[in-house]
Amino acid sequence: MTFYLIGIDGGGTSCRAAVALPDGRILGRGKAGAANILTDPETALQNITDAARAAFEDAGLDPAGITASRAILGVAGHNVGDAVHYVKRRLPFAVADIESDGLIALQGALGxxxxxxxxxxxxxxxxxxxxxxxxxxxxxxxxxxxxxxxxxxxxxxxxxxxxxxxxxxxxxxxxxxxxxxxxxxxxxxxxxxxxxxxxxxxxxxxxxxxxxxxxxxxxxxxxxxxxxxxxxxxxxxxxxxxxxxxxxxxxxxxxxxxxxxxxxxxxxxxEADALTGAVALAAARFGSRPEVSA
Amino acid sequence: MTFYLIGIDGGGTSCRAAVALPDGRILGRGKAGAANILTDPETALQNITDAARAAFEDAGLDPAGITASRAILGVAGHNVGDAVHYVKRRLPFAVADIESDGLIALQGALGxxxxxxxxxxxxxxxxxxxxxxxxxxxxxxxxxxxxxxxxxxxxxxxxxxxxxxxxxxxxxxxxxxxxxxxxxxxxxxxxxxxxxxxxxxxxxxxxxxxxxxxxxxxxxxxxxxxxxxxxxxxxxxxxxxxxxxxxxxxxxxxxxxxxxxxxxxxxxxxEADALTGAVALAAARFGSRPEVSA
Missing domain, CATH: 3.30.420.40 (ATPase, nucleotide binding domain)
Incomplete structure (x- = not known):
């Protein structure tokens, strides 16, 4: 079964998404409003979904594929309490891990x-x-x-x-x-x-x-x-x-x-942005690219 | 018709009330939880009412008299926006003015x-x-x-x-x-x-x-x-x-x-506490004691 990878870079001002092939090649990008899962989880969930849909549309893909996709989300406030679990249970993806905005940014910036x-x-x-x-x-x-x-x-x-x-x-x-x-x-x-x-x-x-x-x-x-x-x-x-x-x-x-x-x-x-880092982590964890450890 | 004066000293930690005769002589006092009308107006309203009821009971008066009473409330956050009007409309008293905790405290402390x-x-x-x-x-x-x-x-x-x-x-x-x-x-x-x-x-x-x-x-x-x-x-x-x-x-x-x-x-x-200051202001404004200006 075909699936896509999704990288999400969610911040307090905006939320960006990229859709990629299982090897990590990016096909399209999208953007929506703020995604701060700590201070406003409902809005964050909506904007994460909207950004993913915009990325699928940018790539010329049917957004119905979102539910079969595998995602890494980097979000502000990830390290705080129950908000992570609340949001994770409600995401529209087949598989997803929530990481800090720091980790996806580091992955993008430093490889x-x-x-x-x-x-x-x-x-x-x-x-x-x-x-x-x-x-x-x-x-x-x-x-x-x-x-x-x-x-x-x-x-x-x-x-x-x-x-x-x-x-x-x-x-x-x-x-x-x-x-x-x-x-x-x-x-x-x-x-x-x-x-x-x-x-x-x-x-x-x-x-x-x-x-x-x-x-x-x-x-x-x-x-x-x-x-x-x-x-x-x-x-x-x-x-x-x-x-x-x-x-x-x-x-x-x-x-x-x-x-x-x-x-x-x-x-x-x-070297690259946080969204690219999120996709790289998704490719290593859920895709066809082997995980490379430091 | 007989009426009582009520003084309220509402703070972020507790709310105190006194019931007095129209000339300002205090008959009883009561206390309840926090009354911060800015950050939590519903709780403040409940605690203001509870403190007044406790004061009536302390004085051996029927709390039904609360609705005919005339009150001065000194509350934290009084000087901020619409919260004052919201709370004022919902108070259980016949007549009431909301003043700052500063003013009733000054009245009590300095006359x-x-x-x-x-x-x-x-x-x-x-x-x-x-x-x-x-x-x-x-x-x-x-x-x-x-x-x-x-x-x-x-x-x-x-x-x-x-x-x-x-x-x-x-x-x-x-x-x-x-x-x-x-x-x-x-x-x-x-x-x-x-x-x-x-x-x-x-x-x-x-x-x-x-x-x-x-x-x-x-x-x-x-x-x-x-x-x-x-x-x-x-x-x-x-x-x-x-x-x-x-x-x-x-x-x-x-x-x-x-x-x-x-x-x-x-x-x-x-010289005296803020609650006494609130009662003094109520006596001057609504009672039988003439207002004394500085």
Missing amino acids: YKDGAVAILGTGTIYIAREGDAVSYIGGWGFTIGDHGSGARIGHALLQESLLAYDGIHEGSAVTDSVLSEFNNDPRDVVDFARLAKPGEFGRYAPRVFDHAEHGDPVGLRLIKAAATTVDEALDVVVSRGSRTICLLGGLAPLYRRWLAERHQPLFVEA | YKDGAVAILGTGTIYIAREGDAVSYIGGWGFTIGDHGSGARIGHALLQESLLAYDGIHEGSAVTDSVLSEFNNDPRDVVDFARLAKPGEFGRYAPRVFDHAEHGDPVGLRLIKAAATTVDEALDVVVSRGSRTICLLGGLAPLYRRWLAERHQPLFVEA
Whole structure:
């Protein structure tokens, strides 16, 4: 019986899918909305299915084949509690494994070589592989983790806007921009924040980087504080042996110049993207390509 | 027709009520669970009603009189959006006004004198009155405000426990105590935090103060950071003219020694509690006692 492989790269902002032959050759790609299985599993499930369907359509394949396919999903928040089991039971695929966004990104970025990836997007997670040892650092989600993430930077900006409104901290152009967006009414900021998902906070992060680059004092303070959290996590990665680090995620290009001098010589570019990594893992685990261990 | 006055002091940890004669003389008091109208309005409504009923029973009055009574409620989060209107429409009283926990506390602590109160409990809010001018600082709720609050301190402790688990920050006895409480499994910490209400985070705050007092390095760092946020807010209070500050709330006695030297001479003890302040406001506004302005 014919079957296809599916790779899924699910993040807090969008979810991408690729459909491939059993040997891992990619036939088509598709995209849908956010897939954060921890904060919103129902939406994640819908978007995973939508992205897979879009990939089948992109490849000119009948989406009915989705139910016979074998999938590797890399998702943010994978390492947290029961959400994985809940989502896994409800996936539309014949066989599926849920892995961290870190693992599929590492597979894409480094192949089977040693090293680490720092995923700096709506969330943050660090994954290091040295020989057979794979270790995860961070990635605990927005509520009490994901330091330095876009969601945390956006959250910090909204906080600073209220502190500026109250005269507790000095405001600046970037906090002014938030307050005017919310009609200079802090209650509107609070009402937004109370219901905001990580991705909604994260949409403010590029604005903070942009203002920091132009010398805005609040922007500078927030980005330096966020970069410190990333550098602290990278120190752990280095202490575990990694000498090659690939910065990934939407904020990676914005972050690089703000990170500590001691880490700059370690940074390398990715060989391929996380979606390609997910397909490679699917081919090794469920397809016709033998698993290659490090 | 006979009616009673009701004063309500609703907080993130508990809700207290007093029933009084139209001249403000208190007849009975009662207590129920948390009343945070912002984060959990349904529970707040239930606990407000339960506390009022307990006060009537304490006074030997028929609780049926609640529906004819006139109430002032001081609640955490009062200054935020539509939650006030939602709760106000559903209260069981004949007439009611919702005020901030800050205002009823100030009324109780200072009477009609000038000065300010800093409410340091599950949440934080500062309220200053100088002549006719009343100003609020902070009090925006847990999500993006309430710096220095018990909820924020507890939240910070859980964060530090995960950072210690990952080796990103040094751990200590206080982070060890959290990790062992959660079976040394960070996923259990995350699962708890994801669903925790501000009061549930806040229950960890006394533990942090206790460890700080014994020199625990993480406890010291978190309490010093929290005290800085309180001192920053007190600077604003002072800049608006207050020379008398009353520290209130469950964390007030724990906080005092950690606050800046420059603020120590300003601190005074409260004349009466917030519940008495709520009854006094009810007597002035709805009762037989004329309103006294500053």
